[in-house]
Amino acid sequence: MLAESLAISAALFAIGVVGVLVRRNAIIVFMCVELMLNAVNLTFVAFSREYGFSGQVFVIFVMTVAAAEAAVGLAIVIANFRHRQTVDLQNINLLRG
């Protein structure tokens, strides 16, 4: 089942990448990042079956980082929404040259 897991993981990761590139809603972009992290978790679990439990430990670390990232990222989205009344990434262009 290793090859199948990696195929599913690849498809999910690519869908996440396409979502990040295509969508402009900041919250949906964040959710696409979560999808990519989930795809990587599937790879970790699939390989942990071949190499032992360290892969599952790493999944737990990835989840912790994802939780921290979601908390800070959504706080940034809220702070930005207070200033501009939008979550559209096209309107967030202060750093654009």
Add this chain to the structure above:
Amino acid sequence: MPHYTNLLYSFHFYLFGLIAIASALIFVTRKSPVAAALWLVNVMFCLAALFVLLDAPFVGIIQILVYAGAIMVVFLFVIMLLNLGPGTISDMRGKGVSLIAALLGLALVAQLAAARHSEPIAAVALSADSLAIIQKAQGAVPPVAEPLFNKYLLAFEVTSVLLLVAIVGAVVIGRRRGEFLGGHTNAR
């Protein structure tokens, strides 16, 4: 014969895999953030099922508790807080960007598909089904907890600092201007 080669196992594996991919596709094409979030929850449940099928029941349960239960609730909460109901206009980028993104996605799938045929390195690979055997002897949690608190103890402790920083960061970024400094709220 290892238990995971039988037909019922394969059927469930492919079923949950296909539902996960289909839900992910629906997720990135939904206009409404709430609908997108709920489809993503569906993806996460399917992934939890795949984790259980891949001899990682503890990770599967944590996936449901932490991802579907906590992180996605935070997302839904923020969507509610910002009052982003079903949008009338789509937030998709233009046709050109979408086409390039789709091509990049296909290229990525092709690359990852080419890499997936790699065989496990024989020197460090475990024998088939050994995870299931260990779990049958020790239970689902101890084999995961043992490396977490021995080999990866430092990383585990650093993680607590990361979470602390994230909590402080979220509170500081999310507050209103001057809210915790002067003593009263300057609500805009």
